[in-house]
Amino acid sequence: MIEVDKLSRHFPGPNQQPVMAVNDVSFRVERGEVFGLLGPNGAGKTTTLRMMLGLLRPSSGDSRIDNVSVAAYPDEIKRRVGFVSTSVGVYQWLSPREMLLFVADLYDIDPKLAQQRIADLSRLLDFESYLDRRCGVLSTGQKQRINLARALIHDPPVMLLDEPTRGLDIVGSQVVFEYIQHLRTEGKAVIICTHRLDEAERFAGRFGLLHEGTLKHLGTLKELQQQTGETLLTTMFINLLKSDSAVGAQS
């Protein structure tokens, strides 16, 4: 389904030295699977997702969805992916209905079908009551619901979620968790990036632990426990960070 193959990306750093944001990352995600791409801030999670979506050109490597290469057909990949991020905003002067219809048009969805999907999604995510209010006056949580619906309007087989609960309160976060459960039951392949490891443990089947652009560990929770000898993802990560800082101190 999703195949990430030796994906790397470097950015120009100070003194013309390239900074490796993502370094030789490879993994696979199947249909109906929720994959947690975890790591602290600056680990390279968002960069990896952006490369997978075709928003950012990889320095090397490729990513494929249903054997369609993102390097060759970025627009075709975008058609198959729904992208959720708290950094993505809403159109202040449009209503949620107008905005969702506009996004549906971007994905060539028939207007009648789009209306039907809006009705379904507004019931699922409980935003029927403010479907025709201006987005600019909605609260953060309400905007996030619109964003979740926006990513699903074209019914993509793959969902990429980048820090979907950042800035949300408990109720807002709960909506996101239920949304992810819904995606799983719908048989979608989901990749979720977060540094909230406790949350990730609750809904992800497999994990990739990313640190400084490199995938340090990959597998199910059991496999990670066997690899690291730790039971909690949080502990595994703290150990990873500690070992790095120890190496840094020695050098």
Added chain:
Amino acid sequence: MSDRSTIITPTPESTSRTWRLARKELREILRDRRTVITLVLMPLLVYPLLGVIMRKGVLSNISLDNIEAHVCFESEADDAIFATQVGYGNQLRVQADPQKTLLFQPADSDNPSALGAAQPLKYQMYFLNRAKPGETLEQQVADGYADLAVRVVGDQQTQVNNGGGTSYFRWEFIRAEKSAVGKRAFLEITECLEALNEDYTNRLLRLNDLPLDKPATIASTLLAARSTGPSPLITFIPLALVLMTMTGAVYPAIDLTAGERERGTMEILIASPVPRMTLLAGKFLAVLTVALLTASMNLVSMFATLFALGLEGTLLGNVGFTMIFQVVILMVVFAAFFSAVLLSITSVARSFKEAQAYLIPLMLISLTPGVFSLMPDLKINGPLAVCPLVNTVLMGRDLLLGNVNVLMFAIVLISTALYGVFALAIAARIFGSDAVLYGSGGTWTELLKRPAIATSAAPISVAMCCLAIVFSLFIVLGSIPSRLNTTLSNQLLAAGFTSVILFMAVPMIVAAVARVRFCSGFSFHLPSWSMWLVAVLLGGSLWTFIYELEVSMLTDERIEFLKKLFATFKLNLTEVPLWVKLFALAVAPAICEEFFFRGFLQNAIRQRTSAALSILCAGVLFGLFHVIVKDALLFERLLPSTLMGIVLGIVYERSGSVFPGMLLHLLHNGFLVTVSEYEKQLTSWGIGVSEHQHLPATWLLYATVPVAVAAVLLYRNGRASNSPLADIS
């Protein structure tokens, strides 16, 4: 791994999506009150305000049919004396000259215009007594409260000499030096009082039986200045229009690019399967629409103010459909150009604030040439016609005055449109690129740096940049050879050399800077033998059809016009050796123009579009360059030259090389030059080829054979399509 990848044939993007995108952008923009304020309120306020200022201060040299002067007095008694004396003087003046009438309004009347409307008058002046208690007359005038203050000094003694009473007063007038209305009121009133004096003197003379004749009678005739520069106001109007159009486009341009990035909605667009160029086109259309709406609002408000002030007859030429149409076309092209410039700049910015910081210098830079063009004696010429912004302001002025030069108008439109296309190409390169969105290229300046890797063909932005430069230089340099004080042969050789600079040197420099490989970038490939044959066949035959087409498009009137035009050029081509003519009119244009139009330009356009579109674009541009000849626009050349360009484009597309086109072009021009060289001999043989006569029908019949053979060869032996889509599939 790549062998497992699925292969997909991309579906072409529909143009209706661009319109839908633009509609959504417009909906968002127009719901924002800030836009509406800029769009509607600003023009509605600015022009009436400017009108008031103009009327108060600047219009001293402009005749006014209706003015309203505010006159104040120290007392009601003075007011009454003024009404009686000036009123009587006015009656005397009207008796002497019925054309002159002065109305003034008593202090208690509320409706001054009612008096004016009662009879047809040349001048209507209303005096309103608006004394302000507690202030001296000088203060009232200095404060601008009154245009003129009148102080009446006198003993009001009445002498009874001749049965009638005469009063003696000293009239003191106080007015501001720069007040045009004050000056006019003063002149009108003193004329009335002079009429009183004149009447008094005449009565005294009659009483004493003295002759009325005077030792000296004076008559004066005022001659209009032979050449008066246009009023600065008339240049100010297009400048204001241009500035307001720019203002209208600024906010939506920032909002739809940097604003979207700041709000995080840009990612929605970039993550969708819509090509960046389509997204940009939608935004461009939206910005252009708002800019045009602002321009229209300004135009309407401006004209309404001019009509309300009664200035339209004085300032403007004949306001008619043609003038309004030309102004609208100019505004559309300018708005498109400036919208593209704005989008290319604001696409770089990461936030609203950053975009504003970039645009302030742009606006200041734009203002400088605009103000420069306010100079009244500045006339539009070749270099100024290709200077962005200055050309629009000057052309706007000429359009409003009604003395527009069609050639300059075309040059202004074409150059502005080309700069717009260039700016749009830059915007397309920047908009939504990961370097700008995520800073992946370090900084956005990386985009404009010389690329590290050489490319096989020029990118569209580079090609458009080159086209804009070549067109500007074509206008500026193109007329130099004919101005050289030398023989016609030398002038022709200089023209050939100019072609080399324009169409070869400039593209080569641009290509070198943009790191475009020479051989592939200019299509220097050896074609198959069949394509050489095609070139020979078409080169030897096609000119007959092109010539016939050009002749058939000429009317008798047009032929007369062309004869006169060419007579002014003083081209005595008979004294020029044939080899010079062949070099300047056949060899140099053929090689240089093919080098640029097909080898470079069509090649670059072809990388991003279909074969048909690239052929058409290069062909039309080729045709446009051939319409501009010295000081005239030869419209009849547009269709034949464009068709010729299309044929050359097809040969280039099928051969993949620039060489067959060069040969075809050379033979084509060479035949035309040779036929005109041996015109007399041909005429003596009964073959009319001079003075725009038709060619013998048999020539055309014979010519169809090689054209048909060439068409078959092109169809069967051309290279396989080299479109980007074909490469993928």
